Amino acid sequence: MAIWFAQLSVDRWRHTLAPEAGGVNPGEGADALPTVLIIETAHGPRIEAVNTAGHEAGARVGMMLADARTLCPDIQTAPADPAGDLDFLEKLALWSQRWGPWSALDPPDGVLVDITAAAHLFGGERRLLADVEEAFAQRKLHVRTAIAPTAGAAWALAHFGPPRAILGAEANGIQRLADLPVAALRLDTDVLTVLRRLGLKRLGDLAAIASGPIDQAEAAARDAIHRRFRNRKSPSANPLVRLDQLLGKVPEPLLPIVPQHAPLVQRRLMEPIRHRSLLDQVLSDLADDMVRELEAQRQGARRLELGLWRVDGEVTVRRLELASATREAEHITRLFTDKLEGIDAGFGIETVRLRASWTEPLGASQGDVEEAAERHGTSLNACIDRLTVRLGPHRVRRPVSYPSHLPERAQRWQPPLDPEPSALSPFALRDRPLKLLDRAEAIAVLYASPDGLPQRFRWRGNVHEVARVEGPERIAPEWWREKSTVRLRDYYRIEDAEGHRYWIYRHGIAGDGRGGAPDWYLQGIYA
């Protein structure tokens, strides 16, 4: 079911004229005068909406106010409020859920309600539409309604069809809709211009080309129009997609509107409070309740409003904004305590209400961490959180293996609680050192054996006498990601006379044409 609020802005404006009476009646009071709702633009005020009298006087939507003034010098103006209109429309969409399980916004001035299998509750579709129009008439809102199997068809009928149109599921949709203008397809204005120039004015014209009986001329026209809109992916720019949506051949997802309830707790007090200490007590109770409420919704409060209703009819509101989503009762109480300085209790406060008007998702966390940790120890998550908060996220990590032969690339670091990346096959590297230096350190070879191995070398000022060697293990550079001048490495596991075990490598081999005599480096330390 589509509900079109044909004059939403004007209706709202009439509401604001007499809010206590639910708005002035159409054509009465201020509405009897020609009035336009204007919006300020770079070229001066432009008309956003026009009431009936204004329409009769010649003012049109989209006109500049100056032009309208020349037509009707005594025209009245009022500022338009698009944001407020949208807000109002959201409320109407929620309210419309009385006729169906869910509804979607159709900005700027429509609401779509899904009434599948719900019409019989109101006595049939005809009675349902009557009920809708009556309900909105009581609220003094102009509506046009229609029921159709698809949202597109319902929208088209509501805007351009007869009042209270009902299109049954078994009826031939395109026959009933053929007389509607192409604007019923919810298209952009430039696309409408194109279609008008092509001579396609009715839905029937377009449908006949898109899916009519094939003869020679029809096929050529179909090809042409397919080609014309080939690259238009957005439905509102492609009349063929819109037509298919209207006929239900292509799905059209709608975004249902879901009400969000701001957590609200309140205390009605038997005896009006006149003293600050009692108010503090009530406040801390309220904060506890609020924390419980927020915890159930997994939310943290960003903005809190504390309302104090006094016996003598005064309301005091204190607002509080928090830097991050918070769910700590003590924290909230302490912050409000500062705000309550110098509050006037009058003859006493009878109701205190705390409302979280802005909340953000906040995952459950361990409450009262210190005390629980004293007793049972912390969980791994809490431990990681504390370490990360103090030391920084890049300092608490887990080493994971990475498929590469280069020793320093074969290990990567990732956040400690992330799942381990699945390797195609476990990458088994034999005899790797327990610890790897961040940067391989050059060693000075003092005496080399005839086969080129260092017999004696100096590292960090100490001379090491090599006693046992195993190697070489040749690790070639990764040619697919490194330059061709990168030298290969020959790794040796060595042990010196005192038992120190190291992993050293020769960077390149003599005569490989990639530099001079190869250097030796120490990269790893064995246990």
Added chain:
Amino acid sequence: MSDTQTSSGANALQSLSVPFQSKVTASTRLSADDIAALGKTREGRWQPGLTDQPLHSEIFASASDGSGAGLALALARDAIRVAGENSDPLTDAHDRRQVLWVQDTRSIQRSGRPYTHGLPAELRDRLIHVEAKAPEDALFALEEGLRCRDLVCVIGEIIGNPRALDFTASRRLSLTAEKHEVPLWLIRLDAAPELSSARMRWQASCAPSLRPLWNLNAPGTPAWKAELFRARSHAPGEWILSNDDGRLHTRKRYKAPVAANTQGLGDLVRPTVGRSLAAYARA
């Protein structure tokens, strides 16, 4: 006649066997008194595989070799193994708790980071590494790790003798470890053994590795010379420790007469029988 005799003999055997078996089981499951008595006979000597592992040990080692980290890992694995054997097999079939390895930046510069391919296979995917900028941060991380019930042990590496790591700090660590029963092995690189409340303090250095079976010129299974110079419940001593086949072994300090049944196998681990090796070393 003979039939009845044999049957009666068999009966007697069967009737005998029941108390005999029960006696065996009684001897395998020692009571607390027996353990205490055995402990006395062992003269309070430390040996691998003890059940009363201390919860805070310090290992002093040089930063330019891997003996400190190697010995700490070996001791930690020994403790994990012992704990796994003594725990109830039904409750905790497979311990997958994490190991926290805390290093300060200078010790990373001097002695490198743990390398996942060089770690023991059972710890390879259970390691969480913390890089602390200053010793104070490292101590904070150690303490937080000790408070965490989901960690199997904490290994720390702190270089030198920072002012933050005084007796008070080490006492804090000891108390936290004992309160939450998470063991800590703190590797002190290039540090002087100052006042500390660690329950066991080791001086570690590298020892020539065991000769492998096939390539005699290659470095073999790592071995460390470990000197226990202060311990609350054990007498001081000196051992050559190696972590062959996943278990911690002691080895004779110097060339010892090869046992008869291990001849021809090279310098492999001698089975420890009879009196303790530590006592031997002291003698």
